[in-house]
Amino acid sequence: MIRYIITRIGAMIPTLLLASIVIFTIIQLPPGDYVETYIGELLASGESVDLERAQYLREEYGLDKPMIQRYLLWISNFVMGDFGYSFEYQRPVSEVVGNRLWLTIMVSFATIILTWVIAFPIGIYSATHQYSWGDYGLTFVGLLGLATPNFLLALVMMYFAQTIFGVSIGGLMDAEYIDQPMSWAKFQSILEHLVVPTIVIGTAGTAAMIRRIRANLLDELQKQYVITARAKGVPPFKALVKYPLRMSLNFFVADIGSLLPSIISGAEIVAIVLSLQTTGPLLIAALQSQDMYLAGSFLMFLATLTVIGVLVSDIALGFLDPRIRLSGGAEK
Amino acid sequence: MAQTGVTENKTNGGNQPGQVSREYTHDIIRVDDLHLAIDLKGTDIEVIRGASFRIPAGKTVALVGESGSGKSIMSQAILGILPNVARITSGNIWYRENPGDQPLDLAKLKDDSAERIALRGGKISIIFQEPMTSLSPLHTIGNQIGEALMLHRDVDKAEVEPTVVQMLDLVGFPDPAAAWSMYPMELSGGLRQRAMIAMALICHPALLIADEPTTALDVSMQAKILSLLRDLQDKLGMAVLLITHDLGVVANMADEVVVMYHGQIMEAGPREAIFNNPQHDYLKALLNAVPDLSMGYDEKLQSLRDIDHEIPASMVGEIKERKTHADETLLRVRGLRKEFTTKKNTGWFGTSANVVKAVDDVTFDVKRGECFGLVGESGCGKTTTLKMIVRALSATSGSVEWLEGDGGDQSVTNLLALDNEGVKAFRRKIQMVFQDPFSSLSPRSTVLNILKEPMEVHNMGSKKEQAEYAAELMRLVGLQPTFLGRYPHSFSGGQRQRIGIARALALRPELLVCDEPVSALDVSVQAQVLNLLKQLQDELGLTYIFISHNLAVVRYIADRIGVMFKGQLVEMATREELFENPVHPYTQALLDVVPHADLDHPLDFDRINRDMASEGRNWKFPFTSQTDGSDMEMISLTENHQVRAVAGTDPATLLK
Numbered sequence: 001m002i003r004y005i006i007t008r009i010g011a012m013i014p015t016l017l018l019a020s021i022v023i024f025t026i027i028q029l030p031p032g033d034y035v036e037t038y039i040g041e042l043l044a045s046g047e048s049v050d051l052e053r054a055q056y057l058r059e060e061y062g063l064d065k066p067m068i069q070r071y072l073l074w075i076s077n078f079v080m081g082d083f084g085y086s087f088e089y090q091r092p093v094s095e096v097v098g099n100r101l102w103l104t105i106m107v108s109f110a111t112i113i114l115t116w117v118i119a120f121p122i123g124i125y126s127a128t129h130q131y132s133w134g135d136y137g138l139t140f141v142g143l144l145g146l147a148t149p150n151f152l153l154a155l156v157m158m159y160f161a162q163t164i165f166g167v168s169i170g171g172l173m174d175a176e177y178i179d180q181p182m183s184w185a186k187f188q189s190i191l192e193h194l195v196v197p198t199i200v201i202g203t204a205g206t207a208a209m210i211r212r213i214r215a216n217l218l219d220e221l222q223k224q225y226v227i228t229a230r231a232k233g234v235p236p237f238k239a240l241v242k243y244p245l246r247m248s249l250n251f252f253v254a255d256i257g258s259l260l261p262s263i264i265s266g267a268e269i270v271a272i273v274l275s276l277q278t279t280g281p282l283l284i285a286a287l288q289s290q291d292m293y294l295a296g297s298f299l300m301f302l303a304t305l306t307v308i309g310v311l312v313s314d315i316a317l318g319f320l321d322p323r324i325r326l327s328g329g330a331e332k
Numbered sequence: 333m334a335q336t337g338v339t340e341n342k343t344n345g346g347n348q349p350g351q352v353s354r355e356y357t358h359d360i361i362r363v364d365d366l367h368l369a370i371d372l373k374g375t376d377i378e379v380i381r382g383a384s385f386r387i388p389a390g391k392t393v394a395l396v397g398e399s400g401s402g403k404s405i406m407s408q409a410i411l412g413i414l415p416n417v418a419r420i421t422s423g424n425i426w427y428r429e430n431p432g433d434q435p436l437d438l439a440k441l442k443d444d445s446a447e448r449i450a451l452r453g454g455k456i457s458i459i460f461q462e463p464m465t466s467l468s469p470l471h472t473i474g475n476q477i478g479e480a481l482m483l484h485r486d487v488d489k490a491e492v493e494p495t496v497v498q499m500l501d502l503v504g505f506p507d508p509a510a511a512w513s514m515y516p517m518e519l520s521g522g523l524r525q526r527a528m529i530a531m532a533l534i535c536h537p538a539l540l541i542a543d544e545p546t547t548a549l550d551v552s553m554q555a556k557i558l559s560l561l562r563d564l565q566d567k568l569g570m571a572v573l574l575i576t577h578d579l580g581v582v583a584n585m586a587d588e589v590v591v592m593y594h595g596q597i598m599e600a601g602p603r604e605a606i607f608n609n610p611q612h613d614y615l616k617a618l619l620n621a622v623p624d625l626s627m628g629y630d631e632k633l634q635s636l637r638d639i640d641h642e643i644p645a646s647m648v649g650e651i652k653e654r655k656t657h658a659d660e661t662l663l664r665v666r667g668l669r670k671e672f673t674t675k676k677n678t679g680w681f682g683t684s685a686n687v688v689k690a691v692d693d694v695t696f697d698v699k700r701g702e703c704f705g706l707v708g709e710s711g712c713g714k715t716t717t718l719k720m721i722v723r724a725l726s727a728t729s730g731s732v733e734w735l736e737g738d739g740g741d742q743s744v745t746n747l748l749a750l751d752n753e754g755v756k757a758f759r760r761k762i763q764m765v766f767q768d769p770f771s772s773l774s775p776r777s778t779v780l781n782i783l784k785e786p787m788e789v790h791n792m793g794s795k796k797e798q799a800e801y802a803a804e805l806m807r808l809v810g811l812q813p814t815f816l817g818r819y820p821h822s823f824s825g826g827q828r829q830r831i832g833i834a835r836a837l838a839l840r841p842e843l844l845v846c847d848e849p850v851s852a853l854d855v856s857v858q859a860q861v862l863n864l865l866k867q868l869q870d871e872l873g874l875t876y877i878f879i880s881h882n883l884a885v886v887r888y889i890a891d892r893i894g895v896m897f898k899g900q901l902v903e904m905a906t907r908e909e910l911f912e913n914p915v916h917p918y919t920q921a922l923l924d925v926v927p928h929a930d931l932d933h934p935l936d937f938d939r940i941n942r943d944m945a946s947e948g949r950n951w952k953f954p955f956t957s958q959t960d961g962s963d964m965e966m967i968s969l970t971e972n973h974q975v976r977a978v979a980g981t982d983p984a985t986l987l988k
Contacts, residue, residue: 223465224460224462224465224466225465225466225467225468225469227413227460227466228460228466228467228468228528228531229468230413230452231411231413231452231453231457231458232452232453232457232479232480232483232531232532233449233450233451233452233453233454233480233483233484234453234479234483235449236444242471243468243470243471246470247468247469247470320470321469321470322469322470322515322517323469323470323515323517326515326517326518
């Protein structure tokens with residue numbers, strides 16, 4: 001197992017290297033660069049720009065060097081913890097992202113926990129009461145949640161919050177607390193603002209999770225060992241939790257791989273609609289303005305987290321399921 | 333009918349000669365006019381229609397019937413684990429643990445009531461057919477068995493492990509202490525079934541329901557498990573309800589027999605009456621439909637439902653041509669070997685490689701028009717041998733030669749040396765029939781597509797001709813051509829297996845390789861499929877290689893038989909020679925453990941426990957190698973009888 005983990009970590013290096021090349025190439029693909037976009041903006045607002053200044057900017061940011069050189073510079077700095085400099089914010093990338101990171105993580109965690117708390121009981125109920133009115137009803141509500149676009153739900157909720165309760169729910173805190181040090185009042189304000197985004201982002205995830213728990217549990221409930229457990233006199237609830245539910249968790253653990261990156265990004269559109277100061281809108285803006293180092297480093301983060309997440313899933317599965325831990329590959 | 337069966341029992345019950353003598357005290361279970369319905373999309377279908385029978389305390393009652401007769405659901409009703417759609421509509425199940433107790437009506441108790449849960453696993457427990465799936469793969473053996481103990485007995489946590497280990501020892505685990513912390517996947521099928529038995533018996537129940545406990549196991553393992561069950565019954569004194577369709581098992585295990593057909597009890601009574609003087613037509617038919625070692629060599633099985641089939645005109649010409657070449661060698665297998673390297677994960681630290689000789693130097697000939705049978709326990713390498721012949725697996729070494737033509741223009745093709753194109757062409761000559769009729773047909777294709785696919789792959793005829801030929805194939809296996817538009821799920825197991833045979837015949841092969849084609853089928857259709865295979869072989873001039881772990885089946889269909897043990901052929905002879913005069917100790921042991929469906933040949937359980945010749949260690953000289961195995965060879969006793977022994981042994985000394 002330890003050897004397995006070491007080989008897996010070894011395999012991560014070429015994977016990430018490949019990902020970095022793809023990310024860098026794609027960011028460079030659109031014609032032009034940040035300076036061009038910047039000059040275009042200046043021209044549009046009626047200011048004049050001389051070519052010398054443009055040239056100076058290019059040299060300053062290293063945009064005049066060949067692509068390979070720029071890539072090597074970026075990736076070697078990245079590995080050493082220097083994520084580059086954001087043109088747009090005129091600040092190091094780590095600062096720009098760092099400010100928003102913990103807020104993002106908080107929104108994501110709140111969403112994930114809400115999703116689990118709602119989805120698990122409903123999924124288990126649906127599976128154990130298959131084709132009952134309760135199952136149909138909950139499935140219907142779940143499908144509604146799945147079918148409603150998140151951003152639309154966000155708009156609707158904003159409207160009702162404004163007209164009925166008279167509160168503005170945009171943002172993650174009241175305007176007066178932005179850029180203020182943390183205080184009890186600020187924390188309260190954040191909690192208040194957290195409710196709506198959590199519900200909006202959580203709906204689709206919850207519905208999908210209910211469907212998956214239901215399907216996986218239904219598969220397991222058919223199995224012989226469940227009947228064995230009943231036959232030996234295990235009380236119904238324990239027989240459900242100890243055997244089929246535990247088994248149907250495999251998919252859930254395997255899901256951690258995709259969960260990790262979505263904690264620091266994800267729900268970008270909702271975040272824009274609700275003007276949340278999370279990292280999602282930041283990434284979109286960076287891609288639009290060709291803010292190369294910001295976008296590149298951010299995507300690289302996501303790639304790293306995905307790879308680590310998958311590894312964590314696999315190791316956790318090995319711990320949880322002896323079949324995965326004990327069976328070696330056989331040659332044909 | 334059912335009512336008289338029960339009253340008759342009352343007078344006859346008690347001591348039976350030749351059985352464990354235990355005085356009749358009372359009935360632990362009395363099923364009285366039970367009706368049970370299954371709710372199928374709003375309509376009730378009655379699956380048990382007024383069944384009545386009894387289970388005397390401490391005795392074994394066999395519940396016999398084909399699949400769908402309601403015998404399994406009966407056991408579920410007694411245990412209280414009915415599926416959600418099933419419901420007892422009327423009748424009683426009286427349960428009385430001790431003679432003086434007030435009887436308790438189980439039919440009135442809710443499945444999840446506390447009283448019922450306390451009975452389940454505590455007083456009444458069950459073992460299932462499938463040892464591979466009835467244990468949870470995520471929990472250790474000790475955890476699963478200990479759980480039953482802790483649920484029903486007031487025991488200290490510290491006592492659980494020693495009690496479980498003691499039970500594991502009782503059911504014959506070689507290393508019970510180590511088994512405590514093992515997972516089911518680390519155990520063989522036989523050991524898993526033993527673990528299941530340990531789990532069922534850990535609380536010393538008054539009644540054990542054994543639902544086809546040995547159907548998924550091969551004969552030697554079956555004999556061991558049956559012997560174990562009888563042993564434990566002696567020691568613990570529980571009653572056993574044995575659900576089975578194998579009359580051989582019934583003859584060796586049961587005190588009383590209850591025969592079920594379509595949810596009704598057809599006949600019930602003591603074992604002797606049932607076997608020596610069967611009354612009901614269904615029981616008589618069942619007794620005639622099962623291949624048995626004591627039947628005549630040319631006797632025909634009487635299938636419960638016979639089928640008519642016809643040979644398509646287009647095939648008749650080829651058949652004549654084939655038959656003129658009868659008795660020539662068609663396939664020559666020489667020194668076939670297959671080694672598997674298994675990597676075993678040894679825990680959290682790395683792996684260790686292990687070479688397993690699955691097939692070790694197998695040599696035999698198959699003559700045109702004959703049926704060559706291969707028998708052996710599961711894991712002996714018979715399926716691996718077949719897979720190498722059809723090129724589904726690559727061989728480590730050896731050759732498989734295909735002989736064609738006669739006299740001057742004989743051609744020999746080494747099948748193992750063919751390239752991909754050559755293999756594809758050769759697939760037209762060799763086709764395979766699989767064991768499991770449920771998973772071997774795609775559920776998403778109609779029967780027409782299933783039958784047409786091989787013709788499309790090999791570009792046989794136009795689309796119209798293919799459809800016509802598919803209809804002919806259906807008639808050939810006794811099915812209506814109008815069924816061609818249906819999907820496999822609308823057919824029964826026997827019908828599916830016939831579709832599988834039709835598909836194998838679609839390319840008009842010369843050699844049909846059958847991998848346990850009837851072992852997944854119910855007894856009532858086994859005879860039907862066996863008879864069909866026999867007729868087709870005769871009428872189409874086909875050659876078969878037929879593998880099975882059921883000796884009676886092989887004896888019924890094969891002309892020559894090879895016995896395999898741990899990847900090697902140990903004995904090979906014509907059918908009569910092998911069954912009348914088995915020479916190798918393994919063959920003899922294998923024949924000894926087959927349960928006969930009559931009372932005159934009871935299994936010798938003492939011997940089964942004493943010496944297991946299937947272990948290979950106790951074989952006398954000259955059957956065991958004196959060195960590393962290289963001194964062994966096949967010695968010819970007669971022209972048609974070879975046995976594996978130390979090289980240079982005088983055949984005369986072996987024959988005595």
